Amino acid sequence: MEESRLIRARARDNCSATASPVIPFGIEEMMLSFGRNYVPRLVSTLRTPAMLIDVEKLQNNCKKMQDRCKHMNVALRPHMKAVKTREVGCFMTNGSRQRIVVSNMAEAKFYADGGFDDILLAAPITQNKLESARELMSQLDAFHVTTDNMTVLNAIARTPPADGKRWSVVLKLNVGSARCGVEPSDPAALQLARAINDSTNIKFAGVYAYCGHCYDYSRPDEISKAAARVKNKTTAFAKRLESENIECPIVGVFTTPACTFATCDMTGVTEVHPGSFAFNEFDVVRTGACSEEDIAVSVLTTVVGHYPKTGHMIIDAGWTAISVHKGDDDVGFGRFIGAPELRVTKIYQEVAKVESISGHLNFQKYPIGSTIRLLPFMSYAVAVLHPVHYAVNGDLVVDEWMPVKGW
Structure with missing residues (x-):
């Protein structure tokens, strides 16, 4: 006290x-x-999935x-x-x-x-x-x-x-x-x-x-x-x-x-x-109170596998990392930074299915083991799920913040 x-x-x-x-x-x-x-570290050194906050x-x-x-x-x-x-x-x-x-x-x-x-x-x-x-x-x-x-x-x-x-x-x-x-x-x-x-x-x-x-x-x-x-x-x-x-x-x-x-x-x-x-978050974007560029939270996730026959890839961020909340068909579970053609089409507990809205996913652009960042539909739901919130400035992690858990 x-x-x-x-x-x-x-x-x-x-x-x-x-x-x-x-x-x-x-x-x-x-x-x-x-x-x-805190001694800064590269975002690329983080184990995924990881919640990032753009400071x-x-x-x-x-x-x-x-x-x-x-x-x-x-x-x-x-x-x-x-x-x-x-x-x-x-x-x-x-x-x-x-x-x-x-x-x-x-x-x-x-x-x-x-x-x-x-x-x-x-x-x-x-x-x-x-x-x-x-x-x-x-x-x-x-x-x-x-x-x-x-x-x-x-x-x-x-x-x-x-x-x-x-x-x-x-x-x-x-x-x-x-x-x-x-x-x-x-x-x-x-x-x-x-x-x-x-x-x-x-x-x-x-x-x-x-x-x-x-x-x-x-x-x-x-x-x-x-x-x-x-x-x-x-x-x-x-x-x-x-x-x-x-x-x-x-x-x-x-x-x-x-x-x-x-x-x-x-x-x-x-x-x-x-x-x-x-x-x-996108729910606020929908009201016009902010733009997509104002969203400070993203989830860093890794490409787990390619499945050309069905035209999808798998990432290691399921509903335990990005939540079950979703918006309309244009946003869904969120949007990928620098990859506007990608959408999460189905979500599981620890992984999610990702496809291209064009129907033709360029697998070479997203190699197995590479990372991509998702702006989740509901930021505050993601904040509840992650055990650590990484504060980032560009490609650097500048601090690690521990959230409260429970009731």
């Missing part, structure tokens, strides 16, 4: 000069903050979102579920290691031990996680949990918080995604807010509105309108709470596409919580 506090203090000292989103947090500052001195693209992606939030005059609380490592978390918070979102308790503990603070658990907490949450309360200056029902709220109220602290509870709202959360118009929403606010050992921390349904749209104007609806519903509810003398410090909204295309007045919103922006 004391070590993580020292890490947070060291991060603030080392990164104070890069706190503004105008000056992007860099690989040197990140490695300094972790006290590391320059990562930096650029993070700076774009930081500048976008500055323009909207809202705080950025980036979502760590999309990246899974402390190092990328440093880039996303511009070196501060402050104000992040996580999806599960393993992530919360992982980032807390890495010197991060002001952590919000976005997935509604359950009774069997309260003891672990209480331990994190004592470790952190600020740890927030979310709920959307009275059953769990009553369990929180019955659980003593860490010494000298109160539970910090955020009300999860459903503003269109219909996944979890209570609708602002539902009387239960106000009842829950009142119950949280009236509890002696709970502090009402605010509201959190997930808007994954913004990914359902593929035109900027559609996403902009959806974002405006999310913002208006959320801030209207926050105003209603204030009229009931319930302070609402956190009013959090949006995803990466919503942040990118929102044109509404952001008055009343305190923070946004996108995550995909750091790596980007």
Whole structure:
């Protein structure tokens, strides 16, 4: 616990000069903050399959979102579920290691031990996680949990918080995604807010509105309108709470596409919580919020064999390396860098079948044992699968980042 506090203090000292989103947090500052001195190696020396992160693209992606939030005059609380490592978390918070979102308790503990603070658990907490949450309360200056029902709220109220602290509870709202959360118009929403606010050992921390349904749209104007609806519903509810003398410090909204295309007045919103922006992926490309050139993650894979009779070759990256997620026929499981004619046509656990969209695969161009790089359809799914994330600059591996695993 004391070590993580020292890490947070060291991060603030080392990164104070890069706190503004105008000056992007860099690989040197990140490695300094972790006290590391990595000896670069060639990408060609890696055993495949391997997940690669283009550090320059990562930096650029993070700076774009930081500048976008500055323009909207809202705080950025980036979502760590999309990246899974402390190092990328440093880039996303511009070196501060402050104000992040996580999806599960393993992530919360992982980032807390890495010197991060002001952590919000976005997935509604359950009774069997309260003891672990209480331990994190004592470790952190600020740890927030979310709920959307009275059953769990009553369990929180019955659980003593860490010494000298109160539970910090955020009300999860459903503003269109219909996944979890209570609708602002539902009387239960106000009842829950009142119950949280009236509890002696709970502090009402605010509201959190997930808007994954913004990914359902593929035109900027559609996403902009959806974002405006999310913002208006959320801030209207926050105003209603204030009229009931319930302070609402956190009013959090949006995803990466919503942040990118929102044109509404952001008055009343305190923070946004996108995550995909750091790596980007084809699902974000489809919305227009980034281009294929902005995708920072690729999977290095080796050609295993040629099969001329059936016109395909096999690579050593199956669904355990590139995930089962796929887009439309044009993208599929992803696109190969420098080989636009290739597509993954069938995927197995440890290998995948690759064919040419022309129907005539040039086997000489891709010898057995050679490597190619795939931009996967869903970067954050790949981040979950790989045991090591290799940070690369051109043909060099400049660092190795270990992701959090489990729940």
